[in-house]
Amino acid sequence: MEQQEASAIVRDLMMEYAGQTGLVSAGEAPQRYLWTDAFAVCNFLELYRRTSDEHYRQLALHLVDQVHHLLGRHRDDDARTGWISGLDEEKGRKHPTKGGLRIGKAMNERRPGDPYDAQMEWDRDGQYYHYLTKWMHALNRISRLTGDSTFSRWALELAKTAHAGFTYAPSAGERKRMYWKMSIDLSYPLVSSMGHHDPLDGFITYLQLQATAANDSGKAPMPDLGPEIKDMAGICEGKRWATDDPLGIGELLGSAYRLAQLIVNEGVEQADLLDELLDASRMGLHTYAKRNSLLLPADYRLAFRELGLSIGLHAVEKFPGLIGNTPRDFKMKQRLLSRAEDLLRYAPLAGVIETFWLGPANRQGESWTAHRDINTVMLATSLAPDGYLSL
Numbered sequence: 001m002e003q004q005e006a007s008a009i010v011r012d013l014m015m016e017y018a019g020q021t022g023l024v025s026a027g028e029a030p031q032r033y034l035w036t037d038a039f040a041v042c043n044f045l046e047l048y049r050r051t052s053d054e055h056y057r058q059l060a061l062h063l064v065d066q067v068h069h070l071l072g073r074h075r076d077d078d079a080r081t082g083w084i085s086g087l088d089e090e091k092g093r094k095h096p097t098k099g100g101l102r103i104g105k106a107m108n109e110r111r112p113g114d115p116y117d118a119q120m121e122w123d124r125d126g127q128y129y130h131y132l133t134k135w136m137h138a139l140n141r142i143s144r145l146t147g148d149s150t151f152s153r154w155a156l157e158l159a160k161t162a163h164a165g166f167t168y169a170p171s172a173g174e175r176k177r178m179y180w181k182m183s184i185d186l187s188y189p190l191v192s193s194m195g196h197h198d199p200l201d202g203f204i205t206y207l208q209l210q211a212t213a214a215n216d217s218g219k220a221p222m223p224d225l226g227p228e229i230k231d232m233a234g235i236c237e238g239k240r241w242a243t244d245d246p247l248g249i250g251e252l253l254g255s256a257y258r259l260a261q262l263i264v265n266e267g268v269e270q271a272d273l274l275d276e277l278l279d280a281s282r283m284g285l286h287t288y289a290k291r292n293s294l295l296l297p298a299d300y301r302l303a304f305r306e307l308g309l310s311i312g313l314h315a316v317e318k319f320p321g322l323i324g325n326t327p328r329d330f331k332m333k334q335r336l337l338s339r340a341e342d343l344l345r346y347a348p349l350a351g352v353i354e355t356f357w358l359g360p361a362n363r364q365g366e367s368w369t370a371h372r373d374i375n376t377v378m379l380a381t382s383l384a385p386d387g388y389l390s391l
Contacts, residue, residue, distance in 0.1 A: 006383045007050050013380040014043050017373055023063055032070045033104035036374045037063055038134035039388060042141055043380045046387025068096035071104055078108060084185055097158035100127045100165060101135060102184055109184050126190045127182045129198050132162040133205045140212055149216045155209050156223040163228045176235050197251060200241060203232035204255050211266040241280040244287040246309035252281050253312030254389060261391045264326045271331040278339040285346045294352055298362040304371055306353045307378040313350035314385040316343045354382055
């Protein structure tokens with residue numbers, strides 16, 4: 001698909017999302033959901049980059065404000081009020097991420113002592129670590145694009161808060177672990193198991209934020225993530241990252257591409273980890289491709305999970321140029337280039353996924369409409385992925 005045609009479709013998808021969720025609709029109560037909104041910020045930034053239309057940059061900034069003023073505060077159906085950080089109104093506006101950010105689920109969180117219902121928990125609010133890292137990334141992208149270090153500071157403050165809230169040592173001297181889901185105020189875990197890629201996501205995101213802060217060194221002092229990076233490196237040690245889940249593979253590829261940019265452009269020394277991620281991605285893609293699940297009808301598929309994969313596959317297309325064209329030499333450069341080129345055989349799957357979900361008939365059924373906002377935004381990201389994938 002030509003860029004001009006893709007841009008027009010992305011514009012229509014994003015304005016549909018903006019209207020549906022109250023970002024631009026007068027009189028409509030905003031409906032914010034952190035994962036979807038993080039991708040949406042990146043999409044608006046990419047539309048701005050492609051068109052130079054200030055309207056899209058303003059939409060990205062307006063969305064950030066809405067997220068902070070809704071998901072950074074207690075719910076309307078909660079007895080608690082104000083910023084979830086506990087800061088007063090003025091300080092809360094200056095530091096809106098200091099208490100973390102709610103997921104944006106329809107139901108309030110499970111209170112301590114309430115019975116655990118695994119199915120209902122999916123519909124309950126709280127905080128997800130992997131949603132918070134997505135928002136850190138979105139804030140970092142705005143900071144890099146605008147040069148405004150305020151967004152970088154908010155991302156760093158969110159990283160500090162999230163790390164303190166989600167990591168723990170099972171007992172004295174034991175290796176740290178992470179909770180998967182925490183309460184709105186980060187005071188107790190809602191799901192105690194650890195997300196497969198959460199420590200990896202955190203480690204790479206922290207490196208990204210730290211690199212941006214280093215480049216802002218001439219400005220006001222920024223929070224230092226050195227201790228958090230060391231913690232995450234320890235949690236990641238010895239882990240295996242391969243998965244056959246399409247969204248998981250896509251996120252693995254996206255994380256690998258962010259890490260590759262940090263290695264090439266920022267001098268980060270993590271070539272061994274990048275080698276692991278590319279090999280894990282290869283294993284996951286090999287297993288996934290054999291299942292032929294992309295031949296199933298729409299009712300048996302989840303668009304946002306497949307679109308997560310197609311976004312990651314667009315990163316695959318960029319690896320050889322990033323690694324091969326840089327004049328800078330670094331550890332394992334040729335090995336990494338060979339790994340990246342080996343993944344190119346799977347890149348055409350992105351077009352297969354996009355073509356299917358662009359079909360109007362495939363967006364009429366419940367598998368699409370039940371997750372309309374996240375599906376719409378991630379389809380747009382897949383069609384214009386640079387806003388999300390590039391640093």
